Amino acid sequence: MVVGFYRVCVIDGLLPHSPADYVRRPVVPPESPTLGLGHLQFEALITTAQQSAKPNDFALIAMLGLLGLRIFETCGANIGDLGEEHGHRVLRVRGKGGKVVLVPLPPAVARAVDRAVDGRLDGPILRNTLGARMDRHAATRRLKHLAATAGIRMPRMHPHMLRHTFVTTMLDAGVSLRDVQIAPRHADPRTTMRCDRARKNLDRHPNYILAAYMASGT
DSSP: OHHHHHHHHHHTTSSSSOTTTTSOOOOOOSSOSOOOOOHHHHHHHHHHHHHOSSHHHHHHHHHHHTSOOOHHHHHHOBGGGEEEETTEEEEEEEOGGGOEEEEEOOHHHHHHHHHHHTTOOSSBSSBOTTSSBOOHHHHHHHHHHHHHHTTOOOSSOOTHHHHHHHHHHHHHTTOOHHHHHHTTTOSSHHHHHHHHHHHHHHHTOHHHHHHHHHHHTO
16 A cells, blocks of 8 residues: 555656655465456446536546556546557557557547547646546546446445456457457556456356356255
8 A cells, every 4th residue: 555655646746756666565466356347337337428418527437448548647648649640549648657658549439538628739638627637536536426327336436447347348358368468558467367367256256156056946
């Protein structure tokens, strides 16, 4: 938690670097503790955001769940980062460590972004009610509101759940583990594999076997 706190301070520009960079951290568990949304839940969330009167909502959910962007990448995206490459609409994303990558925008995401931009020529893609850049706190509040409106009941709704959903949805669609690792820009393939294990462990959970046994009446 302390490491995460200092990382956020660096992202927000409050500290030049994290004093916890060289702290020995505990071993990462082989399975991800984060659970993504189910297909029906994510579809309900996207539909709710698309129908929202607030133009930022659709873009926020699309960038998190359909592009798999991190929350700081989503909130930090600017209109000037939009462009075209080889016939594709793209978004220039500044990721971890200042790395810049071009992320293609599927038509649904492009429409969501255009709605949020609303003809503006510069500035942030996502804005708050005052017209300034939306920060991660405001984005998280909007996500929670949209999830509640969509009827999604989760113990703790947060933006990283949509990044996790992005990964598990691709795995369910049959995309190779290597290609899935590339899409969210996981530096370590074990990160992608942790999401995959969590998904499969739930699918194979003994509770389903017991329930099927009881339902059969044997």
